[in-house]
Amino acid sequence: MLIRFVTGNEGKAREARSYLEGITAVNQVEYDYTEIQSDSLEEIATHGAREAYEALGDTEPVLVDDAGLFVDALEGFPGPYSAYVEDTVGVERLWKLVEDEENKRAHFRTVLAYADAERTETFEGAVAGTLVAPRGEGGFGYDPIFEYNGQTMAEMSTEEKNAISHRGRALATFAEWYADQH
Ligand code: ITT
Numbered sequence: 001m002l003i004r005f006v007t008g009n010e011g012k013a014r015e016a017r018s019y020l021e022g023i024t025a026v027n028q029v030e031y032d033y034t035e036i037q038s039d040s041l042e043e044i045a046t047h048g049a050r051e052a053y054e055a056l057g058d059t060e061p062v063l064v065d066d067a068g069l070f071v072d073a074l075e076g077f078p079g080p081y082s083a084y085v086e087d088t089v090g091v092e093r094l095w096k097l098v099e100d101e102e103n104k105r106a107h108f109r110t111v112l113a114y115a116d117a118e119r120t121e122t123f124e125g126a127v128a129g130t131l132v133a134p135r136g137e138g139g140f141g142y143d144p145i146f147e148y149n150g151q152t153m154a155e156m157s158t159e160e161k162n163a164i165s166h167r168g169r170a171l172a173t174f175a176e177w178y179a180d181q182h
């Protein structure tokens, strides 16, 4: 089995490859699908997966992952704008926005959208944690400021992160569904 994971983010592909080892091979494919303007990760991912599947040729199925960090004290910001905010404001300055807030809770959410010739299916995962000053060298994106159970996600190995993360949870639901189809 082979799945094309459509992303420009090597960290996402690494986590999917690690989680799905023994179930399916995962090839990272870069294709700039349209990220529609929407507050719904599900809509963005579904639209992207369908478009990528049609554009890349109807061979192996594709997966698209749309994720976001939702900060309680900022009313869910940056949410669907997380990639833009990482590139502009940056992770350190996002932490600065939250540093003096009493409530430092946040959650990650991701929606994985799968598309093949017959169907588009979505799988969701979320994890709640606490924002902290940056620590750790692993992971990617907002991982250094997201603490779960005393460790930031950047202090975890890929396997440790997958065991508790939003993406790991979405991949678990996907893997169960995928195994049923084969
Ligand atoms: P693709 O769209 O090409 O897949 P992207 O990095 O732009 O890659 P998103 O549009 O889903 O991904 O943006 C999500 C943002 O949240 C982006 O800044 C990521 O770095 C960050 N992010 C996503 N998953 C994360 C994770 O597991 N840990 C830390 N940050 C994460």
Ligand code: NA
Pocket (backbone or CB within 6 Å): 035, 083
């Ligand atoms: Na993106």
